[in-house]
Amino acid sequence: MTWLVQPRLINEPFADPGLFIDFRFRRRALLFDLGDISLLSPRELLRVGHVFVSHAHMDHFSGFDTLLRVCLHRNQPLRLTGPLDFADRVAAKLAGYTWNLLDENSLDFAILVDEFDGCIRRSSRFRARAAFVREDVEPRQLAPDLVLEEDELVVEATVLDHGLPCLAFALQERRRVNVWRDGLRRLGLPVGPWLNEAKRAVRRGDPDDSVVAVDQTRTVTLGELRKEALQIAAGQRLAYVVDAAAHEENIERAVRLARGADHLFIEAAFADEDAALADQRRHLTAGAAGRIAKLAGARRVIPLHFSTRYIDRPDLIPEQVNRAFRE
Numbered sequence: 001m002t003w004l005v006q007p008r009l010i011n012e013p014f015a016d017p018g019l020f021i022d023f024r025f026r027r028r029a030l031l032f033d034l035g036d037i038s039l040l041s042p043r044e045l046l047r048v049g050h051v052f053v054s055h056a057h058m059d060h061f062s063g064f065d066t067l068l069r070v071c072l073h074r075n076q077p078l079r080l081t082g083p084l085d086f087a088d089r090v091a092a093k094l095a096g097y098t099w100n101l102l103d104e105n106s107l108d109f110a111i112l113v114d115e116f117d118g119c120i121r122r123s124s125r126f127r128a129r130a131a132f133v134r135e136d137v138e139p140r141q142l143a144p145d146l147v148l149e150e151d152e153l154v155v156e157a158t159v160l161d162h163g164l165p166c167l168a169f170a171l172q173e174r175r176r177v178n179v180w181r182d183g184l185r186r187l188g189l190p191v192g193p194w195l196n197e198a199k200r201a202v203r204r205g206d207p208d209d210s211v212v213a214v215d216q217t218r219t220v221t222l223g224e225l226r227k228e229a230l231q232i233a234a235g236q237r238l239a240y241v242v243d244a245a246a247h248e249e250n251i252e253r254a255v256r257l258a259r260g261a262d263h264l265f266i267e268a269a270f271a272d273e274d275a276a277l278a279d280q281r282r283h284l285t286a287g288a289a290g291r292i293a294k295l296a297g298a299r300r301v302i303p304l305h306f307s308t309r310y311i312d313r314p315d316l317i318p319e320q321v322n323r324a325f326r327e
C-alpha cells in the first residue's frame, strides 16, 4: 500500500521546526509551520498550496518572505491557516514591501488566510491585483476542529497554550483504496474513470450490495470489487505538536489530537532536569513529549525543536523522549 503523502522534517532538530508534506505523484505539497525553509528548493516551494502555521513566533513564521518570493510568480493561491489574529501578522508582513507595480494586469495570485479558534472564525484575502490590501471574506465553512477537508484527507487542529494560542495539527488520510489490475481483468472490467466513483464509495463506507456503474450497460457490486480487485487500508495519520506548556490541559489536548498517529512530530525543547525552565518558557520537556506519544498510542515519535543548550549532547533529548514513550 502506498501512502498518499510523505512527511519530511525540513531542518535538523536544533534548528527551526517545520514539516514538508509532499503528495506522491502530484504537484502539490503542504507545510506545517513556516520558519527557516531555506533548505526547500524553489521547485518544492512552488508546490506548496497550504501552510498551517502554529503561531507567529519568529522561528515558526520567518519563512513567509521566502515562500512569498517564489509564489508571486504563480496563479495558484496560497492558503495560510493560523491562530486568531493571524491575518494581522500576514498584513504586517505584506506592508513591509512596496507594491506600486501591482495592478489589475498582474498575475491573479492571492493569499487566503483562515484563523482557527476551535473552528474557523475569520477568513481574509490579499490579492496581488489589489496590491495585497486586506479584504474580509466569509469565514470558510468547515466542521469544528477541521482546517482542511478533501476527498482524500482532512487536517484537524487544536489550540494549545504557549503563553499564547498555538495550534497543533493532525493530517488524517481517509481510507486508502488501491486497484488490483489482475483482479479487474478477472472480472472482465476495464480500467477507467468509473473506478474513482468506486473508490469514493469505499471511502464513504457504502455497503457491499451498492451498485457501481462501469459504463452505459455494465454494473458491478461494491462487494465483488472489494473481494476481487480492491486493496483497502486505513489511512495514515500524522500529528504535529509544537510549543506548548507541559500542563495537564495541554497534554490532554495533544493526546486527543495525536491518538493513533503513525508518526507524531513533537517538540521536546528541554531536558527533564530543566523542567523549571521549560515551564517558564511554556515548552514541553522531553519526558512530557514521550508521555504524550505513549498516551496517544502513537506508532512512532519524532522529537524536534531542541534548545541549543544541548547541542553538544545531541542524544540527550531523544533518549529521554524514548524512555518516557516506552515506559
Ligand SMILES: [Zn+2]
Binding pocket: 057, 059, 060, 243, 305
Ligand atoms: Zn518555537
